[in-house]
Amino acid sequence: MDFVLQPPVHRVLCADCGDVIEPNSANLCVNCLRNSVDITEGIPKQSSVSYCRNCERYLAPPATWSVVQLESRELLAICLKKLKGLNRVRLIDAGFIWTEPHSKRLRVKLTIQKEVFTSTILQQIFEVEYIIQYGQCPDCSKLAAKNTWKALVQVRQKVSHKRTFLYLEQLILKHGADKDTISIKEVKDGLDFYFSQRSHAIKMVDFLSAVVPIRQKISEQLLSADTHSNTANFKFTYSVEIIPICRDDLICLTPKQARGFSSISPLTLCSRVGNSLHLIDPSTLSVAEVASPVYWRNPFESLATVSDLVEFTILDIELSGTAKGKWLLADAQVAPASAFRSGGVTNDIDMDDIGGTDAIYHTRTHLGAILHPGDSALGYFISRSNFNSDAFDELDPGRIPDIILVKKKYQRRKRRGRPRNWKLKSIAKEAEEIEEGTKGSGRGAIGRRGGLDQARVEADYELFLQELEEDPELRGAVNLYKVSNKDAKAPGTEHEEKGKVAFAMDVEPTSTPAGADEESEAGEDDGDFPEIKMEELLDEFEGLGITDGDTAGE
Known part of the structure; x- marks a missing residue:
């Protein structure tokens, strides 16, 4: 067998510490080279990220607000984009170091490489700390200003009841048509939807035309104009009128x-x-x-x-x-x-x-x-x-x-001690100003504005609930939710704590709705009374952006 002799390896002494090393262009060992050359120079060790507490979004450069989770890949990408000087080195690895969620600090560990001398590549690990700075995104700023909406959709129906808008509210919730609104105001004979972009208002009008018969008119208002660049700023208003014909008319x-x-x-x-x-x-x-x-x-x-x-x-x-x-x-x-x-x-x-x-x-x-x-x-x-x-x-x-x-x-079932096992959701709405400096919210304000007293509003809602019970086709178009244990009322307490009316929001009812059957407590239960089966009800999930305050109890 022939043996091949390897050429001898020449070694030199480190110019600083004197250790025996393989020769390189700097004639320095790794430790001395790291002490004399800092490849992280020019990269800040501390930075900041902007966070909007209202909508819980982070600012991603250059001007995009995104919803991301803590210690996620998306948030790591936002942090790396905020770091200057990172393009002059080679990024090998990056990851979060755990911190308390309430500390307002994000710690990121980076591993980078850089060629410091000819054929000499140095790798280094260091830490960057990000400070979370609270601010407001443009959308939340417009919402706080209350006067910077871009488009308005006015929905009206000239009838003496609110059953159409009760049904329309459930359709909006089911299809998520209110996700782009910055504010919803309740006014006489209808609702006003405010949007930050015109395209969102057009999408709402298209949705309304698909579920109810309407006609629309469009108007615009000039806010400002620049003659030099030939640009202008407009506000758009979409007036939507629902046909004043209702079911069973x-x-x-x-x-x-x-x-x-x-x-x-x-x-x-x-x-x-x-x-x-x-x-x-x-x-x-x-x-x-x-x-x-x-x-x-x-x-x-x-x-x-x-x-x-x-x-x-x-x-x-x-x-x-x-x-x-x-x-x-x-x-x-x-x-x-x-x-x-x-x-x-x-x-x-x-x-x-x-x-x-x-x-x-x-x-x-x-x-x-x-x-x-x-x-x-x-x-x-x-x-x-x-x-x-x-x-x-x-x-x-x-x-x-x-x-x-x-x-x-149908002979209404006795409600004493046996409330409905289902409820409806409601969207958050603001009430129209009644007097100067005074805002009304709740069914009392609706009664004063619309010429309807509190009993009439409750009667409309009770009639709407009865229609849902009696008509499976109407019931299939909306979402009904199971009543949880915390929402269920003990027997005999329904007169002490009554459910809220979905359209009329916050005021507790003080009397039985005018449309309720007077013989419900004295009469016998009808054998073919329509029942809502449990498989038709949905489970309720918290934190999905849907208000949970309006039940379908008495």
């Missing part, structure tokens, strides 16, 4: 309008409100869909609303076999419910006017699938009502039904 169309809507009967009911109006003729099951542009070309108003409903008792019902969707046509014999109560009067209708206690009326209804003899139903008493409408006066009196049934009335 009685509609009377003109003959020309009825022919344009698939020759439907002029006297119809509004069965559903989405991005268009859905009308149904309860005597023939004919349906028509009215798009928002079609409505605003020739608008019409409601002949009667749910506040004009009268309770009737179903004496007999005979199915005709004609069905369309969930509707089933039937012939019904009904009588006013007040005829079976001693001294009872419904909606100020005198017993002498309806023909005494033996008055029986025949009508056709679309509710044959859910009505049975002995049930109670709500409907419009047309023959005993006085309508101020030219379209109604043009109708043939012989073809006008005496009664139009709208929906079944």
Whole structure:
């Protein structure tokens, strides 16, 4: 076997300490080289990062505010971008050194390399301390100034109740349409949404047009202009008006309008409100869909609303076999419910006017699938009502039904000791200023501004909750949450601590809503009362930016 002799390694002495080392261009050992040359020179050992406490975002150079977690890769990247002189060395490793979360300090350990002499690379580990400086991001500054919004969306509906906005509020929460708002103000007949960017306002208008029938107008206001650079600063206002037709309203169309809507009967009911109006003729099951542009070309108003409903008792019902969707046509014999109560009067209708206690009326209804003899139903008493409408006066009196049934009335369950097992969320809203220097928040302020007293607002909310219980289709469009143990009320205490109204916010109710059933405590529970199953309810998670103050209790 042949052995290859290795050339001898020449060694020299270190010029400073005299240790034997391999020769290099500096003739210095590693320790002496590190003492004589500092490769971290020019890199600051202390720096700062900006943090907004309102939105919990960090400032990333040059001017981007980002939400990052402590000791995350994103926060480490922000810290390294803030460090000057790091481009002159080679970064090998970087990581956080643990500190107390409340210390307002971030410690980062860096490992860098640099060629100090020819073919001589030196590696060094050092620490940089970052001080967290509190400040305000531009968005939070605009919110604090309260006068620097860029775009405003004004949503209005000219009706006497708040049920539309209660439903719209739940749709906004479910789809997160309020995430870009800097403020939401509650005003008469609607809501105002303030945005820092015009694109966010346009997105909100697009969302509203997809869920409710609306029309919009756009206006702009010039704030400042620069003639030299040909630039200008504007404020934009989007005025959105919702069609003043609500579910279960009685509609009377003109003959020309009825022919344009698939020759439907002029006297119809509004069965559903989405991005268009859905009308149904309860005597023939004919349906028509009215798009928002079609409505605003020739608008019409409601002949009667749910506040004009009268309770009737179903004496007999005979199915005709004609069905369309969930509707089933039937012939019904009904009588006013007040005829079976001693001294009872419904909606100020005198017993002498309806023909005494033996008055029986025949009508056709679309509710044959859910009505049975002995049930109670709500409907419009047309023959005993006085309508101020030219379209109604043009109708043939012989073809006008005496009664139009709208929906079944369920015997409300006893709420004493058995509250609802579900609740709704609410968005945070500011109340409109009532007097100079005074701000009103809560249902009392709403009552003064909108001409509605506290009982009326509570009645609207209670009616909205009942509609959610009775209609699975309406319930499927919103999010219902389980009542946690801390929100559940002990039996017998619902009169001491009542749930808040979602739309009306903070004021505790002092009386039973006007729309509640007076016989709920005395009557028996209805066997087919609609139940909300537990699988339809969502678990509640804290810290998701949704206010948790409005329950659906009594």
